[in-house]
Amino acid sequence: MKIGVPALALALVVYPFVLNDPFYHDIGVALLLAAISASAWNIVGGYAGQVSVGHGMFFGIGAYVPLLVYQHGAWPPVVGVPIGIVLSVGLAVAIGYPTFRLRGHYFSMATIAVAELIRIYVGTVDYLGAAIGLQGPAVGRGWWDLTFRGELPYYYVFLGVLAILLYVTFEVQRSRFGSYLHSIRANERAAASLGVPVRQTKLKALMLSAAFTSVAGSLYSIKTGFIDPESGFGLLVSVQMLITAALGGAGTLFGPLIGALILVPLQAGTNTWFGGGGSGLTYVLYGGIIVLLARFEPGGLYEFWHRVSGKWRARHAA
Amino acid sequence: MLLEAKGVSKAFGSFFAVRNADLSVAEGEIIGLIGPNGAGKSTFFNCLAGDAVPTSGTVSFDGVDLTRATPDIHARAGIGRTFQVPATFEDMTVLENVEVGAYLRHPHRADARKKAIEVLEITELARFADQRARGLGTPGRKRLEIARVLALEPRLMLLDEALAGLTPSEIQRAVELLRRIHGMGITLVIVEHIMEVIMSLAARVIVFNQGHVIAQGKPEEVVKDEGVIQAYLGRNHGKRRGAR
Numbered sequence: 235m236k237i238g239v240p241a242l243a244l245a246l247v248v249y250p251f252v253l254n255d256p257f258y259h260d261i262g263v264a265l266l267l268a269a270i271s272a273s274a275w276n277i278v279g280g281y282a283g284q285v286s287v288g289h290g291m292f293f294g295i296g297a298y299v300p301l302l303v304y305q306h307g308a309w310p311p312v313v314g315v316p317i318g319i320v321l322s323v324g325l326a327v328a329i330g331y332p333t334f335r336l337r338g339h340y341f342s343m344a345t346i347a348v349a350e351l352i353r354i355y356v357g358t359v360d361y362l363g364a365a366i367g368l369q370g371p372a373v374g375r376g377w378w379d380l381t382f383r384g385e386l387p388y389y390y391v392f393l394g395v396l397a398i399l400l401y402v403t404f405e406v407q408r409s410r411f412g413s414y415l416h417s418i419r420a421n422e423r424a425a426a427s428l429g430v431p432v433r434q435t436k437l438k439a440l441m442l443s444a445a446f447t448s449v450a451g452s453l454y455s456i457k458t459g460f461i462d463p464e465s466g467f468g469l470l471v472s473v474q475m476l477i478t479a480a481l482g483g484a485g486t487l488f489g490p491l492i493g494a495l496i497l498v499p500l501q502a503g504t505n506t507w508f509g510g511g512g513s514g515l516t517y518v519l520y521g522g523i524i525v526l527l528a529r530f531e532p533g534g535l536y537e538f539w540h541r542v543s544g545k546w547r548a549r550h551a552a
Numbered sequence: 553m554l555l556e557a558k559g560v561s562k563a564f565g566s567f568f569a570v571r572n573a574d575l576s577v578a579e580g581e582i583i584g585l586i587g588p589n590g591a592g593k594s595t596f597f598n599c600l601a602g603d604a605v606p607t608s609g610t611v612s613f614d615g616v617d618l619t620r621a622t623p624d625i626h627a628r629a630g631i632g633r634t635f636q637v638p639a640t641f642e643d644m645t646v647l648e649n650v651e652v653g654a655y656l657r658h659p660h661r662a663d664a665r666k667k668a669i670e671v672l673e674i675t676e677l678a679r680f681a682d683q684r685a686r687g688l689g690t691p692g693r694k695r696l697e698i699a700r701v702l703a704l705e706p707r708l709m710l711l712d713e714a715l716a717g718l719t720p721s722e723i724q725r726a727v728e729l730l731r732r733i734h735g736m737g738i739t740l741v742i743v744e745h746i747m748e749v750i751m752s753l754a755a756r757v758i759v760f761n762q763g764h765v766i767a768q769g770k771p772e773e774v775v776k777d778e779g780v781i782q783a784y785l786g787r788n789h790g791k792r793r794g795a796r
Contacts, residue, residue, distance in 0.1 A: 416648070421639045421640075424641065426603075426623040427601065427624075427632070427635075427639075429627035
């Protein structure tokens with residue numbers, strides 16, 4: 235792992251130059267966005283073990299607000315990023331405060347319900363673009379509109395955000411907050427008996443997670459210049475975060491990135507090989523991954539690697 | 553009094569698991585809580601630790617009412633507890649398990665780690681520090697629970713069958729550990745089935761049966777109590793003894 239992290243970082247930095255083609259740049263940007271979203275989900279879903287199946291709501295808010303401020307106020311979309319964060323964190327408190335009083339799956343159920351309600355509601359409000367959605371600036375009025383011709387600038391902006399998110403997660407992991415999250419995931423009752431303020435800790439994790447998921451949504455809409463209810467708040471958006479993190483290893487620092495490194499090229503592959511006829515394959519792929527993970531490696535690929543490398547080391551040490 | 557429970561009852565629907573139980577614990581005492589299976593000991597314990605809210609009655613610690621307080625507030629107040637079935641954090645290392653407790657009084661990582669290492673030395677778990685908790689056997693996990701609670705720097709420890717499932721030699725070591733902990737000025741309330749442990753450790757014993765406190769006093773007196781003998785050995789035991 236000591237060599238692995240700098241090597242991975244270097245590979246991500248030089249990737250657009252090694253595979254210098256718009257198609258690969260596009261995959262690179264999609265990969266980083268998936269890694270950011272899944273890493274943000276991972277803070278509450280992985281580290282705290284509170285599985286959200288509706289994180290699309292935070293992604294959607296983050297995606298809608300920049301285009302809303304552009305369309306209704308002619309402001310640069312980037313102005314909407316902090317507003318999206320504030321709204322997402324507010325929604326996180328509104329959901330987390332009542333549901334985290336309870337143990338079990340109430341939180342998961344609440345997140346699905348709220349995300350779906352928001353998706354349906356947004357699709358009916360004209361001010362929010364209704365079912366058609368919202369558009370950003372087609373041509374940038376200046377650099378502040380962040381409208382670039384190629385994918386390369388987006389790639390490095392996304393890479394920077396991912397680096398910040400991973401650093402924050404790393405610091406969380408080695409702090410009291412991280413230790414408390416881990417203990418809550420392992421055994422909530424025992425954690426509480428050791429002085430862990432369970433409800434507040436979960437709520438803080440959800441707020442942090444919602445903030446970064448909102449940023450991911452903003453990056454998405456600013457880059458694509460378009461958002462509609464399905465691509466912002468859709469169930470698939472939420473499920474993709476969950477699957478990506480779980481595939482790589484939920485509750486681990488690099489698990490979501492590993493998941494994205496596998497899942498995004500795989501999706502691009504199915505889309506390329508099967509064209510429009512393969513659009514439903516994404517669901518089949520997700521379903522298959524859930525079954526395989528549940529059956530063979532609930533800890534994800536990171537845990538698998540940990541186990542295999544541990545055995546290898548033990549065998550060679552003997 | 554350090555801990556005072558007055559008229560504590562806990563009902564599940566119409567069934568009373570604990571009915572009108574009293575307990576007063578002075579600082580520095582070791583108290584044994586005994587009774588047959590299903591007597592209500594663990595439910596009473598949960599009421600003392602904040603894991604269950606009493607249906608009626610009050611629980612106070614050092615004069616502060618904790619009747620409806622959550623378990624983390626109990627821990628902050630100075631009450632630590634272990635569980636009947638060890639509730640260690642299986643995926644975390646032994647050191648990380650203890651750190652969770654240590655963070656309560658030592659918010660900074662370096663201080664919490666220092667405290668955790670110190671506790672691992674006291675509980676003789678230092679050599680397992682980097683091992684995941686799931687790799688420990690029952691004795692190790694029971695000891696780890698005690699270590700975690702010790703890291704809270706509690707004034708009172710509630711031990712729920714902390715010695716159950718141990719071999720005689722392991723029990724001996726565990727009793728020595730509890731004596732050391734008591735020597736550090738920590739008050740102990742022990743739920744235990746192993747009478748030898750209660751007899752050797754506790755200065756006072758409280759006997760539960762069917763949700764009631766049926767006897768209390770010195771261990772050697774309590775074991776001779778007719779009601780206690782009947783609770784443990786059956787209603788007819790006393791009559792049979794009298795007929796002989």
